[in-house]
Amino acid sequence: MPLSQSTTPARSSRRPRRRRPQRAPQQPKRSLFDQVGVTAVDPAPFADLGLPDRLVRALADRGMVEAFPIQAATIPDALTGRDVLGRGQTGSGKTLAFGLPLLAMQRGSARPLHPRGLVLVPTRELATQVTDALNPLAKALGLHVRDVVGGTSFTRQVDTLRRGVDVLVATPGRLADHVRQGTCVLSEVERTALDEADQMADMGFLPQVRALLDLVPADGQRLLFSATLDGDVDKLVDRYMTDPVVHSLAPPAASVDSMEHHQFLVTAADKQAVLTRIAAREGRTILFVRTKHHADRTAKKLRAAGVPAGALHGGKAQNARTRVLEEFRSGATTTLVATNVAARGIHVDDVSLVVHAEPPADPKDYLHRAGRTARAGATGTVVTLVTEDQREAFRTMAAQAGVKARTTSVRPGDAALARVTGAREPSGVPLTAPAQPRPRTPERGTGRQGQGSRADGRRGRPRRGGARRAG
Known part of the structure; x- marks a missing residue:
């Protein structure tokens, strides 16, 4: 007799699943800056911060008597070794x-x-700025500050390092080259400073930075x-800093307060004419663009319209970048067309207008580009062509940056x-392009010109046989 199908449901041999308790959404970790809040510090005389008298006199000789708040807040703690x-x-x-604590705490000369x-x-550019700022002050203490960066002679840097450098300013890629070649040894570094650490992270340098910091004595000051x-x-802070004293003078969005922000609505057909009239204004102007090709092309169009303009980007040799900046500082050119290479670390006085020829996608890029004006208490204007x-996309980015831009539709x-x-009609008299430096023979030890230790400081693999003198 065949088995009939039971009408009673079979009991499952598996145990019923227990419902997992729902986890509360994880709160994002508060950074140390957020935890301490904003440090309220007034400017103070350098003489009251504990710096050596010779250094205070050297500062005074250069017209610097009173420290800015960030200096007044951090220098006394740094001088204690924290x-x-x-x-x-x-x-x-x-x-x-x-920089001042690094100089003030040097004892003896470097080997x-x-x-x-x-x-x-x-x-x-930031390496050059730091070196130029510290060198005159270092001389008052009998110290030497030098930089090693990509795009310049590796051989000359080796000669400089062999003479002894008290404070070395370096991009991570070029310093990594010297370390691998044995032309720079980090075992006696007592104090290390990382400037613009977030930009190094954005540019992908932190693996190199960690490798270099692993070679620096662990008991040194950071x-x-x-x-x-x-x-x-x-992660850098957690791994390499010991119980740091934290000073947060202002969140990034705070820098927008001393600037006027404008969103100019333009048509694609009018955009170049609007840019040209803006660039023809009186005073120093920086135009930010996205690519190296766009920078060169825009500067060429501006010169053709009679506007003295120069292009600055990572594809240029270092001597060309230095020349472009010097012409802008001296007033030989009044408009600098730049990619993000100039968004941080370039200090040129009296830049009264920054123009985003294309809206940046990242709010940090907006803030650091905008920061080329309204520096050290001055005011300035920031315009974005949209x-x-x-x-x-601009509305979203501006909200993230804490920027409220006044919107105006404009035509030339x-x-x-x-x-x-201050836009005005350009002269229309074409200007000749600045003379370009003669291409140099690539250096062995740094790869192809503008790469090995790249324009932005990235590492290049040196060839065997050391460095060769550039032709």
Whole structure:
């Protein structure tokens, strides 16, 4: 007799699943900057901060008597030997905030190839700025500050390191080249400063930075300055800093307060004419574009219209970049067309207008580009050219940056354009392009010109046989 199908449901042999308790949403970790809040510090005389008398006199000789708040907050703690973590808006004086303690605490002269102080920065231009700021002050103490960056002679840098460098300012890639070649040894570094640490993270340098910091004595002092403590920078703090004193002078969005922000709605057909009229204004102007090709093309169009303009980007050899900046500083050119290579670390006085020819996608890029004006208490104007298809993206980015931009539709001859920016009709007399430096023979040890230790400081693999003198 066949088995009939039971009408009673079979009992499952598996146990019923237990419902997992729902986890509360994990709160994002608060950074040390957020935990301490904003440090309220007034400016103070350098003479009251504990610096050596010779250094105070050297500062006074250069017209610097009173420290900015970021300096007044961090220098006394740094002089005690504590690790210091600092944040200050662009143009707030961070270079001297870490540079003066590095100079003041040097004891004796450095041995050949063995620097005693180290400053890591993301770009060549920032390295030059730091070196130029500290060198005159170092001379008052009988010390030497030198930089090693990509795009310049490796051989000359080796000669400099062999003569002894008290404070070395370096981009991570070029310093890694010297370490691998044995032309720089980090075992005697007593104090290390990291400037613009968040930009080094954004540019992908942190693996190199960690490799270099692993070679520095663990008991040395660390001074780290950063606009933000994003994940990778936070890891640096956790791994390499011991109970740091934290000073947060201002969140990144605070820098927008001393600027006027404008959103100019333009058509694609009018955009170049609007840019040209803005660039023809009186006063120093920086136009930010996205690519190296766009920078060169825009500068060429401006010169063809009679506007003295120069292009600055990472594809240029270092001597060309230096020349472009010097012409802008001296007033030989009044408009600088730049990619993000100039968004941080370039200090040129009296830049009264910054123009985003294309809206940046990242709010940090907006803030650091904008920070080329309204530096050290001055005021300035920031203009972003926005086409109809870019309006929504700009609105989102501006909100994230804490920026409230006044919106105006403009055409080349509009009075509003002239009123906000000082735009005017260019002369129309073409200007010849600046003479280009003769290409140099690539250096062995740094790879192809502009790469091995790249324009932005990235590492290149040196060839065997050391460095060869450039032709």
